[in-house]
Amino acid sequence: MIQNPSSIIRSLFIDGPAGRLEALLNAGSSTATHAALVCHPHPLFGGTLHNKVVFHAMKALNSFGFPVLRFNFRGTGLSQGEHDHGIGEVDDVKACLAWLENEFRLPIILAGFSFGAAVGLNAACSDDRVKAVIGLGLPVAADEERSYSFDFLADCPKPKLFVSGSRDTFSPQGKMRELVDAVPEPKKLVFIEAADHFFEGRLRELREAVEVWVRETIP
Numbered sequence: 547m548i549q550n551p552s553s554i555i556r557s558l559f560i561d562g563p564a565g566r567l568e569a570l571l572n573a574g575s576s577t578a579t580h581a582a583l584v585c586h587p588h589p590l591f592g593g594t595l596h597n598k599v600v601f602h603a604m605k606a607l608n609s610f611g612f613p614v615l616r617f618n619f620r621g622t623g624l625s626q627g628e629h630d631h632g633i634g635e636v637d638d639v640k641a642c643l644a645w646l647e648n649e650f651r652l653p654i655i656l657a658g659f660s661f662g663a664a665v666g667l668n669a670a671c672s673d674d675r676v677k678a679v680i681g682l683g684l685p686v687a688a689d690e691e692r693s694y695s696f697d698f699l700a701d702c703p704k705p706k707l708f709v710s711g712s713r714d715t716f717s718p719q720g721k722m723r724e725l726v727d728a729v730p731e732p733k734k735l736v737f738i739e740a741a742d743h744f745f746e747g748r749l750r751e752l753r754e755a756v757e758v759w760v761r762e763t764i765p
Contacts, residue, residue, distance in 0.1 A: 585617075
């Protein structure tokens, strides 16, 4: 039996600014048009590259034959360094983008969930290697320990998909609509009915939302 190349998973380490970063690469097809990077939620609250939302985002992007890289931010899992409250983590994302660029020489789609969306989109919007971005459960109503600015989105002309649960307290509908209204086109906002921040019981709908957007948006 010939193994589907996209079913191959490679475990690796990437040189990051604070030491090596643990990563997994789901291989893509030989005719892949894009590569993708998926960023995980807050590491101090259990977020890793194995998070369910991260996994389903990876599966959605990998279904198009894109090679997809997931990694652990500094100080998470086997990644070296210490948590830097979303500041140094932007540089972790840039190190992974550089690795993808060197490995595949393909335009990149970046997706992130929660903390990973806040940090990942911050790195991606000003990076020419990234052609489109996906924010899942964007934490626009975070608490005192987790507060983020999304001012950078005002100058982000790349295609943008935002997906949140209709019951997400960190990404409430009113605040999400207000944010998305203020950012430039192209953009799409999707609410998954009855889903919470972690899309519990609604991961299939999350994956489908990403797949529909990719078909609509990515050449």
